[in-house]
Amino acid sequence: MTQISSRPSPFDIVGFDLDGTLLDTSGDLAAAVNHALASAGRPALTVDQVKPMIGGGARHMLAQGMAATGGCDDATLDRLHRLLLDYYESHIAILTRPYPHVLAALDDLAARGARLAVVTNKLEGLARKLLGALDLTARFDCIIGGDTMGPGNAKPSPKPIYEMLARCGGGTAAFVGDSIFDIRAGRAAGLPTIACSFGFLMQPVAELGADAIIDGYGELVPTLERLAARPA
Ligand SMILES: O=C(O)COP(=O)(O)O
Numbered sequence: 001m002t003q004i005s006s007r008p009s010p011f012d013i014v015g016f017d018l019d020g021t022l023l024d025t026s027g028d029l030a031a032a033v034n035h036a037l038a039s040a041g042r043p044a045l046t047v048d049q050v051k052p053m054i055g056g057g058a059r060h061m062l063a064q065g066m067a068a069t070g071g072c073d074d075a076t077l078d079r080l081h082r083l084l085l086d087y088y089e090s091h092i093a094i095l096t097r098p099y100p101h102v103l104a105a106l107d108d109l110a111a112r113g114a115r116l117a118v119v120t121n122k123l124e125g126l127a128r129k130l131l132g133a134l135d136l137t138a139r140f141d142c143i144i145g146g147d148t149m150g151p152g153n154a155k156p157s158p159k160p161i162y163e164m165l166a167r168c169g170g171g172t173a174a175f176v177g178d179s180i181f182d183i184r185a186g187r188a189a190g191l192p193t194i195a196c197s198f199g200f201l202m203q204p205v206a207e208l209g210a211d212a213i214i215d216g217y218g219e220l221v222p223t224l225e226r227l228a229a230r231p232a
């Protein structure tokens with residue numbers, strides 16, 4: 001369990017990816033993918049098959065789901081993407097929950113003065129809807145989605161990370177994520193990065209190139225403290 005401490009936060013700003021990092025969204029995302037696949041006459045995928053498809057936005061996830069079940073053209077993908085988004089929007093928090101001890105770690109950082117942010121490749125509207133459904137919105141100083149910075153500016157671009165820094169008022173910062181897109185975006189923005197071994201890994205966690213790896217949220221604050229104490 002994370003210990004609440006009166007010491008200042010090791011970073012002024014701590015940014016988090018959403019899917020596979022703060023929240024286990026895999027059950028609801030797999031259901032949405034399978035809804036789209038079924039309408040195209042494709043077989044369903046398991047949650048474990050869908051997990052490594054998550055992290056680059058819903059269209060990217062669906063494209064991989066269609067590729068795994070026979071491929072498809074762009075027009076079909078566009079139609080199914082819309083179907084998937086409509087289904088997901090109305091079934092967004094059926095199975096989705098924060099990972100264990102997330103809330104305690106966020107409480108600890110906030111109590112120590114950190115500003116907290118979400119930078120996800122989910123559409124911003126869906127991210128806001130999901131965080132609202134789980135009563136988490138007020139914990140974050142800003143919520144930036146895959147479409148917030150305009151086309152082509154989602155992670156791994158550093159632009160949404162720079163936007164996070166600006167909206168949080170600047171200062172020292174670290175970024176926590178579960179995909180290569182998160183770690184590349186954080187590094188490109190010059191931030192120390194932490195990878196979550198429990199996330200929706202597209203490759204082994206050690207290959208993501210993060211500065212540190214956590215196996216659970218009890219390790220987050222000590223890991224941030226260790227990174228903040230590193231020589232520059
Ligand atoms: O793939 C998505 O829809 C979003 O993924 P992310 O929250 O891990 O960026």
Ligand SMILES: [Mg+2]
Nearest residue numbers: 017019020055
């Ligand atoms: Mg993720």
